[in-house]
Amino acid sequence: xxDYVQTAATAARIAEAQARYVHTIDDGNCVEWxxxxxxxxxxxxxxxxxxxxxxxxxIIWLDSKAMLHDRILSLFEANVYERHxxxxxxxxxxxxxxxxxxxxxESSFMVARITREGPTMLFATGRYIDxxxxxxxQALIVKRIVVLDSGxxxxxxxxxx
Amino acid sequence: MDGxxxxxxxxxxxxxxxxxxxVPYWVFQREDVRRLETxxxxxxxxxxxxxxxxxxxxxxxFVAVHVGETPVIVTRDADGQFYAFENxxxxxxxxxxxxxxxxxKDFTCVYHAWTHSLQGDLVGIAFKDGIKGCGxxxxxxxxxxxxxxxxxxxxVEGMIFGSFDEDVDDLEDYLGEELIGRIxxxxxxxxxxxxxxxxxxxxxxxxxxxxxxxxxxxASILHTFFTTFELNRxxxxxxxxxxxxxxxxxxxxxxxxxxxxxKKNASLYSEQKIRSDKDIALQxxxxxxxxxxFPDDITLQILTVFPNFVxxxxxxxxxxxxxxxxxxxxxxxxxxxxGFEEDTPEERKIRLKQANLVxxxxxxxxxxxxxxxxVQRATATASGExxxxxxxxxxxxxxNDRITEASIRGFWTEYRARTGL
Numbered sequence: 327x328x329d330y331v332q333t334a335a336t337a338a339r340i341a342e343a344q345a346r347y348v349h350t351i352d353d354g355n356c357v358e359w360x361x362x363x364x365x366x367x368x369x370x371x372x373x374x375x376x377x378x379x380x381x382x383x384x385i386i387w388l389d390s391k392a393m394l395h396d397r398i399l400s401l402f403e404a405n406v407y408e409r410h411x412x413x414x415x416x417x418x419x420x421x422x423x424x425x426x427x428x429x430x431x432e433s434s435f436m437v438a439r440i441t442r443e444g445p446t447m448l449f450a451t452g453r454y455i456d457x458x459x460x461x462x463x464q465a466l467i468v469k470r471i472v473v474l475d476s477g478x479x480x481x482x483x484x485x486x487x
Numbered sequence: 488m489d490g491x492x493x494x495x496x497x498x499x500x501x502x503x504x505x506x507x508x509x510v511p512y513w514v515f516q517r518e519d520v521r522r523l524e525t526x527x528x529x530x531x532x533x534x535x536x537x538x539x540x541x542x543x544x545x546x547x548x549f550v551a552v553h554v555g556e557t558p559v560i561v562t563r564d565a566d567g568q569f570y571a572f573e574n575x576x577x578x579x580x581x582x583x584x585x586x587x588x589x590x591x592k593d594f595t596c597v598y599h600a601w602t603h604s605l606q607g608d609l610v611g612i613a614f615k616d617g618i619k620g621c622g623x624x625x626x627x628x629x630x631x632x633x634x635x636x637x638x639x640x641x642x643v644e645g646m647i648f649g650s651f652d653e654d655v656d657d658l659e660d661y662l663g664e665e666l667i668g669r670i671x672x673x674x675x676x677x678x679x680x681x682x683x684x685x686x687x688x689x690x691x692x693x694x695x696x697x698x699x700x701x702x703x704x705x706a707s708i709l710h711t712f713f714t715t716f717e718l719n720r721x722x723x724x725x726x727x728x729x730x731x732x733x734x735x736x737x738x739x740x741x742x743x744x745x746x747x748x749x750k751k752n753a754s755l756y757s758e759q760k761i762r763s764d765k766d767i768a769l770q771x772x773x774x775x776x777x778x779x780x781f782p783d784d785i786t787l788q789i790l791t792v793f794p795n796f797v798x799x800x801x802x803x804x805x806x807x808x809x810x811x812x813x814x815x816x817x818x819x820x821x822x823x824x825x826g827f828e829e830d831t832p833e834e835r836k837i838r839l840k841q842a843n844l845v846x847x848x849x850x851x852x853x854x855x856x857x858x859x860x861x862v863q864r865a866t867a868t869a870s871g872e873x874x875x876x877x878x879x880x881x882x883x884x885x886x887n888d889r890i891t892e893a894s895i896r897g898f899w900t901e902y903r904a905r906t907g908l
Binding site: 371372373375376381382383384385386387388389390392393395396397399400403404405406407408443477478479480481482483484 | 587681682683684685686687688689690709710711712715716767769770771773774819824835838839840842843846847848850853854856857860861864
C-alpha cells in the first residue's frame, strides 16, 4: 500500500510537470522549454526501429541544457519554415522504477500539427522514455528519449516533442 | 492520387532551345511524365542506389527498398554476392518481403507459397504435383521462365547500386573517375556502420528535391544557421564538379588557408566565434568542434548520382540519402546516417552531435523539407510557366565557385536526354 501511495504521488508530480511542459511548448513561451531539464540532461528524438536496433544517432540529439537552449534559439532566429504549431496529448506516466530522488517512467504521446493551409493533422505518436529527478521543490528531466512509433516524418520536425 | 491536377491528353512540348536553362512546371505535375520516368529513368540504363554493403553482412541478409516506385529486394546469397530483384511474386504479383530487412533462406510468398531463391529465381510451387493426383501445375510448366525482374548489381566503396537495364554502362564508367575519387575520399578504406535511419516525406515532386541537392546557390541563403550565429566563419573556397552527361555532381567547400592567413596578418579578423549580441549566441558550441577526418580542408561535400542518390559530408556528419518518388507531388527521402567501425568514442560522439545539422529536423537541412512543397503549391496552375536557371551562365561545366546553377542545368540536360522530353 505504501508503495502504491508513493508511486501514485510520484506519477501525479510527473503528470503535473508534463502538463506544464505541454502548456509551455503549445501555448506558452517555448523558449522556456529547457527549464524542464537539468543542466547535464540528455534529450533525443529517434524512432521505434532505430531504438529497437540500438542505433545511436537521433533526429535530434542534445546532451546539455545549453544545447536545448540553442535548439530553440535556432528555431526562432535562424531556421526557415512555414508558420505551424503542435498540440501535444501526453498520457499518464507509467512509473518503472524509483531510486532515491530519481524516477524512471514512460508516457505515451500524440502530437497534432496545425499548419497555415489545411486542417489539423496527426503528426507524431510515440512514447517518452524518461528519467526524472524529483526534489522537494522541483521535478526535472534528466533524460528524455522520444521514441517515435513511425520512421516517417512528414516535411520537417521543428518544435520540441 | 492526392493533389494531382487534371492533365491534358498529350505531353506538352518542351522547347529544345530551353536546354537545361528553362524548366516548365508541368514536369513536376504530370502523370504521363511520372510513367515515362519509371520507364526511361528508374528502369532505364541508370544506376540506382540501393543500400550499403554493411547492411548485408551474412548470407540470407536482405533489405527491401524502392527503385523509383518499384519495390526491390537486395540480398546477399551464400556465394557472398549481392543480388537485387523486384519484390514481386512470380505467380500473381504479391509482395515477397514484408519487412524492411532481415535474414531468410528464401522468399516464400504468403499468398500461395511460391518460393524464390535469394537470387530471385522461382524455385518452388506449393502443391506443384497436386494432391492425390488431382490438381497441380500445368504439365510442362517451366519455372525458369517465370520470376520477378532482376537488376544488375555493382558496388562502389561499400555502396550497392542496381540497374534494371542489363546494357547499362559499368558503374565505374557511369560515375567517372572524378566522382569515384570523391566517393573514395569519404569512405577512405574504412568500414561503414549505420548510426540511424529516418525517412522524410516531402510534399513535392522528387525532381524538386534533386534540384535542391544540386543547388549550391541556395545553401547560404535559405539555410541561415551558420550565418545567424556567425559560426566558424573561416573563409571558404570551393566549387562544383559536373559529370560529362550532367546528371551527377559534387559540390564542395573548404577552408581557404591563404585568406585566413591574410586576414590574421591584417588584423581584420577576430577570433570570435559567435555574435557579440549575447541574446542570440549559441551556449554550447561543442557541436561545431569537429575532428580532423580527411587529409584535405574540405568541410562540406555533397555528391549526387543520377537519378536517386546523395552522399553527404557536412563536417563530420556523414549520410547517404535515397530519393524515392511516391506520387507526382510526394517523395520519400530515406536518410542513412553512418560512421565507421574505426571511430573512437570521442569521434562517434561528435558525429552524433553533428547529426543535429542534418535530417528532418536538422539545423541546416530542415528548410529543404518544405521548400519543394512551396514550389509545388505555387506552381499548381502555372504548368506552362518555366523556372529559369541562369546563375553562372547557361552551361553545365565544372567551376570554382558555388554561386552557380550549373549542376541543376546538368541534371536537366541528362534528364531530357534520357526521357526524350
